[in-house]
Amino acid sequence: xxxxxxxxxxSQTFSWAAPVLAxxxxxxxxxxxxxxxxxxxxxxxxxIFWQPLFGxxxxxxxxxxxxxxxxxxxxxxxxxxxxxxxxxxxxAEGQYIMGAIFxxxxxxxxxxxESFLIFPLMILAGALGGWIWAMIPxxxxxxxxxxxxxxxxxxxxxxxxxxxxxxxxxxxNPEGFGFPGSRNLQQYGSAHNAELITxxxxxxxVVAALIAVIFAYMLLARHRLGFAIRVTGxxxxxxxxxxVNPTRLVLFCMGMSxxxxxxxxxxxVAGPSGQITIDFNVGYxxxxxxxxxxxxLHPIGILLAGGxxxxxxxxxxxxxxxxxxxxxxxQVFQGMLLFFLLAFDLFTNYRLRLGRAEAA
Amino acid sequence: xxLSAINPVLFVAGFLIAATPLIFAALGELVVEKSGVLNLGVxxxxxxxxxxxxxxxxxxxxxxxxxxxxALGGALLSLLFAFLTQxxxxxxxxxxLALTLFxxxxxxxxxxxxxxxxxxxxxxxxxxPLHDIPVIGPILFSHDIILYLGFALVVAVWAMLKFTRAxxxxxxxxxxxxxxxxxxxxxxxxxxxxxxxxxxxxGLGGAYISLIRVPQWTEGMTAGVGWIALxxxxxxxxxxxxxxxxxxLFGGITQLQLNLQGAGxxxxxxxxxxxxxxxxxxxxxxxxxxKSSAPASLGRTFHASS
Numbered sequence: 001x002x003x004x005x006x007x008x009x010x011s012q013t014f015s016w017a018a019p020v021l022a023x024x025x026x027x028x029x030x031x032x033x034x035x036x037x038x039x040x041x042x043x044x045x046x047x048i049f050w051q052p053l054f055g056x057x058x059x060x061x062x063x064x065x066x067x068x069x070x071x072x073x074x075x076x077x078x079x080x081x082x083x084x085x086x087x088x089x090x091x092a093e094g095q096y097i098m099g100a101i102f103x104x105x106x107x108x109x110x111x112x113x114e115s116f117l118i119f120p121l122m123i124l125a126g127a128l129g130g131w132i133w134a135m136i137p138x139x140x141x142x143x144x145x146x147x148x149x150x151x152x153x154x155x156x157x158x159x160x161x162x163x164x165x166x167x168x169x170x171x172x173n174p175e176g177f178g179f180p181g182s183r184n185l186q187q188y189g190s191a192h193n194a195e196l197i198t199x200x201x202x203x204x205x206v207v208a209a210l211i212a213v214i215f216a217y218m219l220l221a222r223h224r225l226g227f228a229i230r231v232t233g234x235x236x237x238x239x240x241x242x243x244v245n246p247t248r249l250v251l252f253c254m255g256m257s258x259x260x261x262x263x264x265x266x267x268x269v270a271g272p273s274g275q276i277t278i279d280f281n282v283g284y285x286x287x288x289x290x291x292x293x294x295x296x297l298h299p300i301g302i303l304l305a306g307g308x309x310x311x312x313x314x315x316x317x318x319x320x321x322x323x324x325x326x327x328x329x330x331q332v333f334q335g336m337l338l339f340f341l342l343a344f345d346l347f348t349n350y351r352l353r354l355g356r357a358e359a360a
Numbered sequence: 361x362x363l364s365a366i367n368p369v370l371f372v373a374g375f376l377i378a379a380t381p382l383i384f385a386a387l388g389e390l391v392v393e394k395s396g397v398l399n400l401g402v403x404x405x406x407x408x409x410x411x412x413x414x415x416x417x418x419x420x421x422x423x424x425x426x427x428x429x430x431a432l433g434g435a436l437l438s439l440l441f442a443f444l445t446q447x448x449x450x451x452x453x454x455x456x457l458a459l460t461l462f463x464x465x466x467x468x469x470x471x472x473x474x475x476x477x478x479x480x481x482x483x484x485x486x487x488x489p490l491h492d493i494p495v496i497g498p499i500l501f502s503h504d505i506i507l508y509l510g511f512a513l514v515v516a517v518w519a520m521l522k523f524t525r526a527x528x529x530x531x532x533x534x535x536x537x538x539x540x541x542x543x544x545x546x547x548x549x550x551x552x553x554x555x556x557x558x559x560x561x562x563g564l565g566g567a568y569i570s571l572i573r574v575p576q577w578t579e580g581m582t583a584g585v586g587w588i589a590l591x592x593x594x595x596x597x598x599x600x601x602x603x604x605x606x607x608x609l610f611g612g613i614t615q616l617q618l619n620l621q622g623a624g625x626x627x628x629x630x631x632x633x634x635x636x637x638x639x640x641x642x643x644x645x646x647x648x649x650x651k652s653s654a655p656a657s658l659g660r661t662f663h664a665s666s
Contacts, residue, residue, distance in 0.1 A: 004449075004663065037469075088453055144645050149400065149453070150591045151644060154637040157584045165630035289457055326472055328579075331465025338458040339440065342450035350449065350663075 004350045014348040019294050019301070022340035023308070029340075030333045039323050047322060048315030048330075061314050063201025067272050069310035070205040071096070071264035073303055075288035077212045078257030080297040081219075085232040087253045091137065091152030092261040093285025094159035095130040099262025100269035101166055102129025104182055104276050107191030108171060111183065118190040122266060123204075130262015131255050133159065138254035142247045148254065160281070167278045182276040185269065193271030205267030209306075212260055217299040225252065261285060287313075290338045309334065366619045372499045374619075376507065377573055379611025381406070381565040381582075383510040385589035386596070386603050387517055388561025393593055394521065395554035396534035396657035400456025401441050402562050403586025404463025409434040409563025410570035411467040414479055414577045417567075423482035427506060427567050434563020435556045437463055442555040446548045449661050464580060474577045482506065482572060506568055511604075513561070518600035530554060534655035537662040547662050562586065584637065591640045597653040606643075613639055 027049075031041030052061035075092045082089050089095075103126030110118050137151035171182040185191045196202045220226035228249055232239040239246075264284065269276060291309050295302030316330030385402050392399050412433030417426025437459065444455040484491075485508065487501040521527040530550060533540045537547045569585065570577050588610060596603035617632040625632070 006663065090457065140641070140645055146641075146644050147591075147594065150587060150594075151641050153587050154584070154591075154641050157637045158634045161630040161634045165628055168630075169628070286461060290461065293454060326469055328465050328468035328472070332462065332469055333465075335458060335462030335465050338454070339444065339462060342444050342455055342458060343448045345450060346448040 003353055004346075005353045006350055007348075010348050011351075014344075015296060018344040018348060019296065019305070019341060021344045022294070022337055025340040025344070026333065026337045029336055033329065033332065033336075034325065037325070037329065039319075039325055044319055044323060044325060047319045048312060048333075051318050052311055052314040055318075061318070063195075063199060064314045065307065065310050066201035066206045067203070068313045069306045070203070070209040071268055071284045072288050072291050072309055073209040073306035074205065074212055074264040074267075075257075075261045075285060076291035076295065076302045076306060077209075077216045077299060078260035079288055080292045080295070080299070080302060081216065081229055082253035082257050083233075083292055084220075084297050085229045085249055085253055086236070087250055088149045089134060089137070089152050089254055089257045090149050090289070091134070091154075091156045091159075091285070092257060092288055093281055093283065094152070094156035095133045095258040095261035096265035096268075096285045097156075097159040097163050097281050098133040098265070099126040099130035100265035100273075100280060101163060101171070101276060102126055102262065103266030104185060104269045105166075105171060107185055107188065107270065108183060110190070111188060114190045116190070119193070119204075119270075122191060122270060123263065126262045126266020127259045128262070130258040130260070130265065132258070133262070134254045134258020135251075138251050138258075141254075142250050148250075152254075156285070163276070163280060164278050167276050167280070171276050173275075180278055184274045186271075186274040191270055193267050203267065203271045205264065205271060208263055208267065213299045213303050220299070229253065261288075287334060290334055293338060294341055366623055369495055369498050371615060371619060373502065375608065375611040375615035376499070376503065377611075378614045379607040380507050380510045381568045381573065381585055382589050382592060382607040382610055383514060383604065384565030384568065385562045385586055386592040386607060387510075387513055387600065388558035388565075389589055390593050390596065390598060390600065390603060391517060391521075391530070391561075392554050392558035393658055394534045394598060394655055395530050395551045396537055396655050396660065396662075397445065397551050397555060398452045398456065398659040399438070399441055399459070399555060399558055400453060400590065401438070401459025401463065402456075402558075402589050403582055403584065404460035405434040405437050405559045405562035406463075406566035406569070406582045406586045406589075407467040407580065408437045408463045409566030410582060411471045411474070411566075411577060412563065413567025414570040415470065415474055417479045417571055418474060418477055421480050423480055423571055424505075426479070426571055427564055430563040430567030431560040432563070434559040434561070434566065436559070438555050438559025438562075439552075441559075442552040445661070446552055446555075449663055452659050452661070460586070468579045471577050471579065475579075477576065479571050479575050479577075481575075504572060506564070506572070510564075510568075514600050514604050521600070531655070534657055537657045537660070541662070541664060547664075551662075562589075565589070588636065588640050591644055595643055595647055597647075598655065599653070610636060610640070 027045055031045055034044040035041040079089060079092060103122045106125035107118060107122045133155060136155060137148040140146040140151055141148045167180045173181060173183045193203050228244040231242060232244055232249060273280060287309055291302060291305045295305035312330060312334060319325040320327055385406055389402055409430035413426040413430030416429035417423045441455055441459045444450040445452050482504040484502055485505050490501045491497045529545055533545060533547050533550050541547050566582055569582060592603060592606045595606045614636050617635050621629050621632050
């Protein structure tokens with residue numbers, strides 16, 4: 001008989017092995033899924049994981065890795081702070097949208113003035129937009145005890161409607177021949193989040209993501225606030241005795257994750273995407289949840305997981321055009337990854353024992 | 361703007377239809393939460409039900425078979441959640457989110473060839489002369505069998521929780537899994553059954569959207585109804601009757617904003633479409649002060665050794 005036994009301490013080895021095992025299991029079961037769809041499983045997996053990095057057109061896809069990875073890492077870093085402390089901000093998608101709207105609106109307000117001050121101002125506005133949107137569930141939680149999961153998620157739908165209203169109304173391009181969508185910020189020098197080195201995919205969002213990783217690492221490893229976050233998640237009662245203020249922690253974690261999600265949205269709208277449109281958001285806010293867990297809520301892990309997830313996005317696009325793999329298949333693939341991760345995580349805290357339980 | 365364009369009889373009949381998916385999904389989740397499990401995957405199970413029901417109804421031509429398939433699809437997906445949370449002891453919040461993300465993707469994959477098709481219609485129940493009563497007839501006696509099933513299910517769950525031994529055991533497991541385990545009840549088995557019931561109900565609710573309320577298939581068509589259902593369980597303080605009331609309230613709001621859109625009110629469509637979500641938040645704020653009625657073991661992981 002096989003039974004589970006709780007480990008006295010969480011296994012360090014398995015904490016890092018679980019994501020790797022989850023990726024491998026996802027490749028196997030994803031391959032089966034692709035085979036069921038009538039595609040060659042090995043070719044599909046190779047297209048998704050190999051071609052963007054080392055294929056014939058890798059020079060085109062590698063920059064995409066930074067472009068798609070940066071928002072994922074930026075958002076996931078913010079989410080991980082809250083998740084660690086048991087504060088569940090699920091509405092990063094909404095905060096991402098609001099950051100983009102605030103950022104773009106600030107830039108467009110100055111159109112066509114050229115000044116080096118506009119872009120920094122847009123960054124501030126984007127951060128503010130995401131922060132405000134995250135402060136709604138945070139304040140409701142600390143004031144009224146409202147469930148932050150449900151409120152932050154409801155606000156995603158509100159933000160989506162707000163985005164539609166902006167794209168069709170206030171922010172619509174007056175010279176756009178009546179088409180929905182704002183002016184393209186890529187054609188407005190002062191507001192354009194251009195590549196820092198041409199052809200590298202490196203834009204200010206990537207820089208911000210790297211800074212966020214370092215900042216989060218230092219916060220968690222060296223700062224008192226990082227200690228408060230970790231102890232609250234692991235032992236809430238101990239946190240109380242060590243003088244952690246739960247209200248401030250909720251406001252900080254929610255605010256920080258909103259701020260980073262807002263920044264991600266702002267860098268996206270000013271750079272790779274270029275304009276506010278009805279379907280501006282593509283689900284980075286939700287995929288970032290997978291990234292945060294896959295990266296073990298650890299800044300370095302998140303950096304790696306963000307890269308991997310960006311790879312599945314790009315590889316998925318290639319597989320879509322070359323093999324006719326449906327776009328939804330990649331979404332399933334990403335969902336599977338989280339399933340396997342959660343399942344394999346069992347072995348971090350428990351071990352399998354053969355034989356009967358000893359009499360107590 | 362022309363408010364007289366809103367026919368009150370059709371409006372009430374319409375909001376009963378709008379409330380039905382919520383009744384199913386929220387009632388299923390209520391039973392799950394009564395057993396001490398928080399399943400945030402309602403949205404994912406609903407959308408799976410929506411596509412399973414839609415596809416089956418289109419292929420077989422029978423909407424009732426579609427609903428059966430939807431319940432099955434929802435229950436099967438919920439088994440994944442049960443495996444993660446009951447067998448591999450994973451965090452319930454994360455597992456529920458995984459279920460929703462996976463369900464949204466998987467349903468989109470299954471539904472590719474069903475976009476733009478009209479499903480077969482489910483006939484109204486024949487109440488004979490009752491149907492011809494003015495006002496009451498069109499409101500109460502002109503619906504399909506599933507709508508009445510939803511109402512009956514509320515009564516059944518209420519009676520089950522209140523009067524039966526099974527209901528008592530379910531509540532015991534939800535209030536204190538350790539005590540229930542000590543008494544010899546199979547906590548994991550009971551919770552798995554509750555999770556499957558929740559999945560089947562969510563599936564039925566999803567199929568009600570794709571087969572009757574809309575009726576057609578589009579990706580992500582449940583548009584947050586599953587999350588509103590979760591909020592509704594809190595709103596109802598885990599009581600079936602209040603859940604029914606809440607579902608009618610939300611159904612009414614949804615229907616009202618759709619009618620106002622149709623009547624051409626001066627408020628932009630987008631802001632009207634926001635209203636159900638904003639009202640959900642407001643209701644949560646008003647009601648979240650009292651958490652005393654929540655099952656005591658809600659969201660906690662159970663393992664016999666610990």
